[in-house]
Amino acid sequence: MQATTWRSTIKAGLLTGVIALYVALTGMVLSLSKRPVVDKLSLGHVVYMLVFVVMGYLTARRSSWRTTRPALVPVQGLVVGGIGAALLALLPVFGQQVDLSWIFVTTKPNLYKFLLFNQESMAVGVAYLVLTGAALGGIAALLPILPEVLHQGLLYGAGFTLLLGVLSDLAQRTVLKVVLKPLFAYKGLKPSGALILFVVLSVLFGLRHWWLQRQRERSTMEVILGERPAWARGVQQGLLLGFLLILPVWLLNKDAYLNSVVNLVNLYIIMGLGLNIVVGFAGLLDLGYVAFFAIGAYTVALMTSTGDLGHGYTFWQALPLAVILALVAGVVLGIPVLRMRGDYLAIVTLGFGEIIRILANSDWLKPFMGGALGVLDIPKPALGNLVLKEEYQLYYLILAGIFITWFIATRLYHSRVGRAWQALREDEDVAEAMGIHLVTTKLLAFGFGAAFSGLSGAIFAAKVGSVYPHTFNLIISINVLSLIIVGGIGSLPGVVVGALALVGLPELLREFSEYRMLFYGIALITMMLVKPEGFWPKKLNVYSRPQDDTGPATP
Amino acid sequence: MNQWQRRLDYWRRRYDITDVVVWLFGLTILAVALYGVVRSLQTTTYDAKRWAQFVVYGVSQGGVYALIALGYTLVYGILFMINFAHGEIFMFGAFGALFTALALDKAEYWNQHPVASLLIVLVVAMVTSSAVAVLVERVAYRPLRKAPRLVPLITAIGASFTLQYTARSFFGSGLRAFPELDMLKGSVNVLGLEIGKSHALTIVVSLLMMAGLYWYVQNTKTGKAMRAVAENKDVAALMGIDVDQIIVRTFILGASMAGVAGVLYSLIFFQVKFFMGFVPGIKAFTAAVLGGIGNIPGAMLGGYFLGIFESLGPALILEGLGIPAPSQLKDVIAFTMLVMVLIFRPTGILGEAVAEKRA
Numbered sequence: 001m002q003a004t005t006w007r008s009t010i011k012a013g014l015l016t017g018v019i020a021l022y023v024a025l026t027g028m029v030l031s032l033s034k035r036p037v038v039d040k041l042s043l044g045h046v047v048y049m050l051v052f053v054v055m056g057y058l059t060a061r062r063s064s065w066r067t068t069r070p071a072l073v074p075v076q077g078l079v080v081g082g083i084g085a086a087l088l089a090l091l092p093v094f095g096q097q098v099d100l101s102w103i104f105v106t107t108k109p110n111l112y113k114f115l116l117f118n119q120e121s122m123a124v125g126v127a128y129l130v131l132t133g134a135a136l137g138g139i140a141a142l143l144p145i146l147p148e149v150l151h152q153g154l155l156y157g158a159g160f161t162l163l164l165g166v167l168s169d170l171a172q173r174t175v176l177k178v179v180l181k182p183l184f185a186y187k188g189l190k191p192s193g194a195l196i197l198f199v200v201l202s203v204l205f206g207l208r209h210w211w212l213q214r215q216r217e218r219s220t221m222e223v224i225l226g227e228r229p230a231w232a233r234g235v236q237q238g239l240l241l242g243f244l245l246i247l248p249v250w251l252l253n254k255d256a257y258l259n260s261v262v263n264l265v266n267l268y269i270i271m272g273l274g275l276n277i278v279v280g281f282a283g284l285l286d287l288g289y290v291a292f293f294a295i296g297a298y299t300v301a302l303m304t305s306t307g308d309l310g311h312g313y314t315f316w317q318a319l320p321l322a323v324i325l326a327l328v329a330g331v332v333l334g335i336p337v338l339r340m341r342g343d344y345l346a347i348v349t350l351g352f353g354e355i356i357r358i359l360a361n362s363d364w365l366k367p368f369m370g371g372a373l374g375v376l377d378i379p380k381p382a383l384g385n386l387v388l389k390e391e392y393q394l395y396y397l398i399l400a401g402i403f404i405t406w407f408i409a410t411r412l413y414h415s416r417v418g419r420a421w422q423a424l425r426e427d428e429d430v431a432e433a434m435g436i437h438l439v440t441t442k443l444l445a446f447g448f449g450a451a452f453s454g455l456s457g458a459i460f461a462a463k464v465g466s467v468y469p470h471t472f473n474l475i476i477s478i479n480v481l482s483l484i485i486v487g488g489i490g491s492l493p494g495v496v497v498g499a500l501a502l503v504g505l506p507e508l509l510r511e512f513s514e515y516r517m518l519f520y521g522i523a524l525i526t527m528m529l530v531k532p533e534g535f536w537p538k539k540l541n542v543y544s545r546p547q548d549d550t551g552p553a554t555p
Numbered sequence: 556m557n558q559w560q561r562r563l564d565y566w567r568r569r570y571d572i573t574d575v576v577v578w579l580f581g582l583t584i585l586a587v588a589l590y591g592v593v594r595s596l597q598t599t600t601y602d603a604k605r606w607a608q609f610v611v612y613g614v615s616q617g618g619v620y621a622l623i624a625l626g627y628t629l630v631y632g633i634l635f636m637i638n639f640a641h642g643e644i645f646m647f648g649a650f651g652a653l654f655t656a657l658a659l660d661k662a663e664y665w666n667q668h669p670v671a672s673l674l675i676v677l678v679v680a681m682v683t684s685s686a687v688a689v690l691v692e693r694v695a696y697r698p699l700r701k702a703p704r705l706v707p708l709i710t711a712i713g714a715s716f717t718l719q720y721t722a723r724s725f726f727g728s729g730l731r732a733f734p735e736l737d738m739l740k741g742s743v744n745v746l747g748l749e750i751g752k753s754h755a756l757t758i759v760v761s762l763l764m765m766a767g768l769y770w771y772v773q774n775t776k777t778g779k780a781m782r783a784v785a786e787n788k789d790v791a792a793l794m795g796i797d798v799d800q801i802i803v804r805t806f807i808l809g810a811s812m813a814g815v816a817g818v819l820y821s822l823i824f825f826q827v828k829f830f831m832g833f834v835p836g837i838k839a840f841t842a843a844v845l846g847g848i849g850n851i852p853g854a855m856l857g858g859y860f861l862g863i864f865e866s867l868g869p870a871l872i873l874e875g876l877g878i879p880a881p882s883q884l885k886d887v888i889a890f891t892m893l894v895m896v897l898i899f900r901p902t903g904i905l906g907e908a909v910a911e912k913r914a
Contacts, residue, residue: 022721025724103654105725285708336581342708348894355890361883363879482713518724521713521716521718522713525713529695
């Protein structure tokens with residue numbers, strides 16, 4: 001790390017300003033300002049204040065003065081936040097003189113007003129903005145010089161309080177509303193509620209950190225590897241299973257909207273598990289993954305639809321065929337790309353995905369596939385007399401799908417094929433030299449990945465009730481790719497984490513959906529730069545560890 | 556063992572079953588395409604002039620592809636990675652051009668001094684594209700130069716989407732109209748062929764730019780340094796070449812070409828949109844692969860070839876197969892061609908043995 005100087009601090013401030021300007025110009029600030037978080041403080045405020053907070057915090061964390069001159073660290077935060085806010089203030093000051101809206105569509109007077117805290121006088125507004133920025137940067141810079149327990153507690157406490165505030169209207173639809181009612185206003189948290197939540201959560205997270213710290217000090221191999229006794233794991237898994245089974249009817253109160261979001265997340269989890277085999281296990285970057293999702297969806301749609309294009313089969317007859325067709329398509333499309341690696345593979349598979357979509361959209365296949373108008377009137381699956389028409393009923397179907405795919409994925413990972421995939425990922429030539437048959441190994445990866453995606457697509461068609469070609473565009477492939485990368489490439493729990501963060505959260509924040517792809521793109525870059533192993537990295541391969549090795553192995 | 560058995564044995568060892576399947580796959584597509592061509596030519600309703608028009612249109616479109624393809628090829632030649640965000644760099648160039656043109660139009664300069672205006676717009680587009688390319692290189696690629704191959708590829712995809720949706724939120728999600736230029740209305744008559752003036756301009760400008768680029772890479776000191784870095788980074792560094800600096804310059808060079816392509820594209824279609832970089836980007840990549848990636852004349856050749864092929868393809872191949880509305884499947888032709896090239900000649904038309912390098 002370079003020694004900290006005032007110069008580097010000023011640089012950080014300028015960077016903060018650029019980021020703040022970027023956030024303001026994307027229009028994120030204004031379109032999120034309709035969602036209150038705490039009282040009058042809206043998500044729009046939070047987003048642009050977060051820039052100062054995060055930058056102040058990061059500057060302080062990276063500062064070499066943390067140990068030598070701790071008193072100066074908050075001053076650094078002040079400077080960073082202040083310079084950043086001053087740069088941001090240039091936008092309204094300059095923008096009110098010159099009309100910029102013919103370039104940047106978001107630079108409207110109401111954006112300027114919002115940035116200046118709705119102050120009549122510009123000078124007062126600018127002063128408010130700069131002071132707020134400096135104060136936020138300074139406060140955030142305090143965190144890293146506090147004792148670790150306080151630091152972690154306050155950090156997580158503040159983060160989760162904000163998250164609860166943002167999702168307040170949704171939290172009030174769940175069973176938790178009984179507990180949370182006194183804390184919430186009609187929308188967003190009450191100031192008192194926010195304070196209580198913040199204190200409680202900070203204490204909890206502080207205690208958690210203290211506990212983990214103590215565990216680490218008494219570190220043994222089991223703790224490092226996260227291995228617990230068999231009974232503890234059994235209890236844990238039993239509890240998790242129980243929770244998953246009662247989730248839609250109890251916690252989510254059979255709420256149609258929340259359950260539909262959960263179902264979407266779960267469908268993405270199935271797809272993520274499939275792509276994880278292709279990208280995570282075997283290291284083959286497939287950007288045409290949506291093609292198999294489309295094949296699964298169209299198979300079910302065309303076979304079961306009660307409309308003109310349908311053939312009147314039931315969902316249960318169509319489902320296996322959908323999976324098999326997707327699998328076959330995976331293998332068939334895998335054959336031409338067997339010899340390709342890395343970048344070529346990515347772009348050719350992307351081409352395949354586009355070809356499938358364009359064909360489904362074309363007039364040529366319209367008599368069979370409905371063209372741009374899609375296939376309508378897909379009936380819901382039925383179990384005997386019970387039609388799974390509500391979202392919370394479909395939940396169980398999708399959950400069963402996750403269990404099956406999860407089971408297959410874990411078994412595969414530890415099987416002979418799974419190890420062959422990992423060898424393939426590390427080095428194709430060496431793997432071949434070790435006697436791994438590249439053709440079958442690769443085709444198996446493509447086939448399994450495609451089958452999972454087909455399963456997800458089949459259920460998707462039944463859930464939504466209609467399929468259109470434009471649903472199946474590249475964006476879905478990128479979504480799935482992003483979620484496995486954010487969760488941790490090759491990690492199964494990572495898929496769940498990624499899907500919750502990248503599909504669930506944006507889906508719950510409707511206003512945010514416009515910035516979803518932007519968020520994904522930035523997430524992909526930042527993850528690769530900062531945390532390439534993901535938020536829930538895959539565990540080390542324990543079976544290859546020598547007996548006398550007591551330290552944690554580097555992945 | 557008699558001679559035939561030995562020969563069979565040799566072939567069996569030389570090509571395994573996958574090769575055969577892949578070849579059969581490719582040959583089937585080729586056969587269908589050939590059948591389509593024959594049928595189309597038998598039943599065609601187009602006269603020679605119409606076909607010539609298709610070719611001219613293809614050449615102008617191909618010029619744009621070639622300019623973008625140069626960016627892919629230049630970067631690939633040095634870093635052995637595909638700059639996925641290159642299509643977006645092209646798009647930003649077009650936006651830079653759009654805003655300059657709008658400003659010039661407002662000042663009533665645009666139609667009064669069209670040549671000077673075009674020059675200004677070209678320069679601004681090149682600068683915009685270069686700035687974006689340098690930013691992408693600095694943020695997304697440089698810190699990861701030593702990382703495993705999958706990593707920069709993922710950041711490249713991320714950069715592509717970030718740029719695309721940044722443009723969407725900055726400049727709006729709708730189409731923005733490019734101001735029309737009176738000078739480019741109508742057509743010129745070349746050897747009895749009516750060529751739209753904007754198409755003619757595109758053909759001329761793209762040829763000039765490519766000649767300039769070729770000269771630059773072959774003859775200037777920077778160009779020589781680029782070729783040295785492409786050959787071997789470490790040795791080039793030992794010879795006193797600042798590798799990072801040369802990589803940045805390569806990005807700038809490629810991006811300038813993309814910026815010019817952005818202007819030309821806008822002058823043909825007169826509309827600019829945040830999504831406009833995606834399809835031309837992939838097509839240009841196809842063109843670069845077609846010509847042999849890493850090879851500069853190859854990218855130019857590939858661009859023209861793809862442009863012409865794509866322009867003729869729907870009428871020449873698909874109509875004969877009895878497919879209605881064949882122009883909907885234009886993109887399918889380009890993607891299929893990419894697959895075919897990678898099956899039959901992965902090194903491209905002019906490529907050397909890149910197959911070894913890309914491992």
